[in-house]
Amino acid sequence: MTAATGAATGPGSDAGTGPDTEAGAATGRPPARWLVLAVVCLVQLAVVLDNTVLGVAVPSLTRDLGAGTADLQWIVNAYSLVQAGLLLAAGSAADRYGRRRLMLLGLAVFGLGSLAAGLSHTTGRLIAARAVMGVGGALLLTTTLAVVLQVFDGPERTRAIGVWSAVSALGYAAGPPIGGLLLAHFAWGSLFLVNLPVVLLGLLAGRALVPESRSPRGGPPDLTGVLLSTVGVTAVVGAIVSGPEHGWSSAQVLGPAAAGLLALTAFVRWELRCPHPMLDLGFFRDRRFVGAVTGVVLITFGSTGVLFLLTQQLQFVRGYEPLEAGLRMAPFALTVVALNFTGLAARVTARLGTPRSIAAGMAILAAGFAVAALAGGGYGPLLVGLLLMGTGCALANPAIVAAVLDAIPPERAGAGAGVDGTMAEVGGSLGVAVLGAVLNARFAALLPAGAAAGSLPAALATAGTDGERSAVLDAFAAASRSGQLAGAGAVLAGGLTAAALLRRADRRAERQARAPSGTA
Incomplete structure (x- = not known):
């Protein structure tokens, strides 16, 4: 049994009945692990969809909110930039404070951001709400995969990772069709409000089924590493995203790129000498x-x-x-x-x-x-x-x-x-x-x-x-x-x-x- 498996405790570690129960008990795996995977994949699907579903809503946002080109770019990119910048920190926090706990926290944050986005009446509020959703998305992308690793092992783990990956691919491809179907019958806010039933189901099922696990390592949190990695990754990804629009030699690209690389260099130097690195x-x-x-x-x-x-x-x-x-x-x-x-x-x-x-x-x-x-x-x-x-x-x-x-x-x-x-x-x-x-x-x-x-x-x-x-x-x-x-x-x-x-x-x-x- 791995160290992480041995650390799995809490609600869900003994949940489930049926044919899986005896096998789960024999291997030390949660008997309801396939239900856990279903919950995790549902959450993962909602997170990935929000990276692609907005593409078909550009005309509606332009008409209803008066969003200009710059506004539309920030509405789309606020989610992905915040998410990218926080992924390293979110993964480290999940190991330290508990993967199930951080998954539930991510669901709550993602749900609040979705509600705020769906009810927004200005571009500024929508951009802020999308950034909040990005925080929740970063927590969910890391914890869902980490949970899969905790509840599966051996050949089952390979299959479970495959299902998790397939759901990500499905979310990427399904975004435009699902967005188009929603906009054919509802206002653009439905693209975000549709997340709320998923969040509620994920919170209830996650609390009941998902076992808790965390790293046995102690020590204080690496707040300096969190800050440097977040700034560095966000700046570099932001420079890459804006390169085609502003030109690779423009100040809008070179400035953030240089700042991001400096922050990442400082992050590497800090992590090498930090006693408890992120x-x-x-x-x-x-x-x-x-x-x-x-x-x-x-x-x-x-x-x-x-x-x-x-x-x-x-x-x-x-x-x-x-x-x-x-x-x-x-x-x-x-x-x-x-x-x-x-x-x-x-x-x-x-x-x-x-x-x-x-x-x-x-x-x-x-x-x-x-x-x-x-x-x-x-x-x-x-x-x-x-x-x-x-x-x-x-x-x-x-x-x-x-x-x-x-x-x-x-x-x-x-x-x-x-x-x-x-x-x-x-x-x-x-x-x-x-x-x-x-x-x-x-x-x-x-x-x-x-x-x-x-x-x-x-x-x-x-x-x-x-x-x-x-x-x-x-x-x-x-x-x-x-x-x-x-x-x-x-x-x-x-x-x-x-x-x-x-x-x-x-x-x-x-x-x-x-x-x-x-x-x-």
């Missing part, structure tokens, strides 16, 4: 951990960036409405869900091993990106690409998450979840920014003479004839393909690199395990 930087001396983190950054870099470009291509080039584009992207998420919920991806991972699963999954994902990028007319070729993308993601993503967390002691599960979430946020932000920059540069180079550069709408506005409009759209399609292929290359390189580092670390561990018996 994050043990010794993890980064572990090749297995470094390989897994490399995989997290590059799979989110490629996936988020390519899906961002593909969504634009479906709307601008193929002419789909936002809801229709979201529905046509659904096979990607549904494939991830199907392969993980049935346990097929976990069985393949058990057979191949983690390094090969990551390499194979990210190679299939990269192939899917390439097929989707090069798909011609008709939906069939694009569907093949989406199915390949879903298959690759279903295989690689849980294996990468498991590799990150396997490299960290069980009593630091929250810190591991915080690192995983932070690297995913950085990778996703970089993917949108960098691949978006590739698209813009290629688009400007391919535009016909006389067309206005800068954006597709601007270029179309200056196109006087149908032939010129067609040339502009062809240029955008070609630029989008370039960006998507660049993302595919990054994912493939990341998969091979992560797998090589993990395999090398495994071989080193095997040699060390054999050394005592060989020299005895």
Whole structure:
């Protein structure tokens, strides 16, 4: 039994009846662990949806609140920036004060922020409410994964992580369609108020079913580390997000980027000499951990960036409405869900091993990106690409998450979840920014003479004839393909690199395990 398992106490540790009860008692696992996973996944779905659901509400917010471009950016980004900045601190706090306790606190904060957002009548209040939701979201993203690690072990853990990852993919893809359905019948406030039943159910079920667990480590909290990591990550992610709009050499980007890097440098120096550090930087001396983190950054870099470009291509080039584009992207998420919920991806991972699963999954994902990028007319070729993308993601993503967390002691599960979430946020932000920059540069180079550069709408506005409009759209399609292929290359390189580092670390561990018996 692991240290973290032994620390699990409180309501829910003996909950549940039926076939699972005897097995749970025999293994030391909570008998109601699959119900715990259901609660955790429901909470996770609500958190991830709020990263994507607002995209279809831009016209409503502009009309009802008079939101300008800057207001809309802050409404969308306040949530993700606060969430990204607090993930490391939230994971450390969960280990120290209790994962169940912090999950319930995160639910309460997320619910209060959702209520305030749904009832907002000004952009300022909505932005503030979104920031409060980001605080709750950071607590929930780290604690939900940490709870999964506490209540599952062995092959069940791999399957449970796969289900958790699949729910994240489903939330990302389901945001636009769900947002479109809500806005078709209700005001934009419904996008936030719909979270309240989920929060209430999560609070009741979480208190009844989820066992408490915390790290046995003592010592005072690392408040300096919390401050430096929060400032550093928030500033760096904010600079990445604003880069495409303001220009990478602008003061609005270079200033926050420099401040963030200085704060992160100070954070590293402080953590190295702090007697009770928030994050043990010794993890980064572990090749297995470094390989897994490399995989997290590059799979989110490629996936988020390519899906961002593909969504634009479906709307601008193929002419789909936002809801229709979201529905046509659904096979990607549904494939991830199907392969993980049935346990097929976990069985393949058990057979191949983690390094090969990551390499194979990210190679299939990269192939899917390439097929989707090069798909011609008709939906069939694009569907093949989406199915390949879903298959690759279903295989690689849980294996990468498991590799990150396997490299960290069980009593630091929250810190591991915080690192995983932070690297995913950085990778996703970089993917949108960098691949978006590739698209813009290629688009400007391919535009016909006389067309206005800068954006597709601007270029179309200056196109006087149908032939010129067609040339502009062809240029955008070609630029989008370039960006998507660049993302595919990054994912493939990341998969091979992560797998090589993990395999090398495994071989080193095997040699060390054999050394005592060989020299005895």
